[in-house]
Amino acid sequence: MSAYAVREALSEEDRKAAFAVRHEVFVVEQGVPEEIEYDAHDATAVHVLAVRTADGAALGTGRLLYGPDAADRTGGEDGVGALGRLAVTRAARGLGVGAALVRAVEEAARARGLRAVDLHAQTHALGFYERLGYEAYGSEFPDAGIPHRAMRRAL
Secondary structure, three states: OOOEEEEEOOOHHHHHHHHHHHHHHHHHHOOOOHHHHOOHHHHOOEEEEEEEOOOOOEEEEEEEEOHHHHHHHHOOOOOEEEEEEEEEOHHHOOOOHHHHHHHHHHHHHHHOOOOEEEEEEEHHHHHHHHHOOOEEEEEEEEEOOEEEEEEEEEO
């Protein structure tokens, strides 16, 4: 049995926990300005949350954008969603939480009829996403001052 569980963040409590993980990882650890970490897409995105089974503590989160919300990240292609805001707490890294969150986002994408998922990966994480079947395309670009590459995986 796994020491954590991954689920869609449907309740207000789950969403607050997901945002707290993002704050810890992106704002505190990586120095992303808080005003750009949260956006209008948070209201319509599918959020996933990993929690420790023993006590329900939040370990990680990610989100799926689809439809018009994903257009600026997917080149406007129909049937392609966008995985983003994937964050795992420092204490939970190396436990498989990140991969489980990616797979949960992919399942959410399949459930919505999408055929592929794009993401903007920090370049240090390219290998992680490649091991999960994503392929990089295009040139490196900065996002919040951090180098990124676009990647895609067909579902």
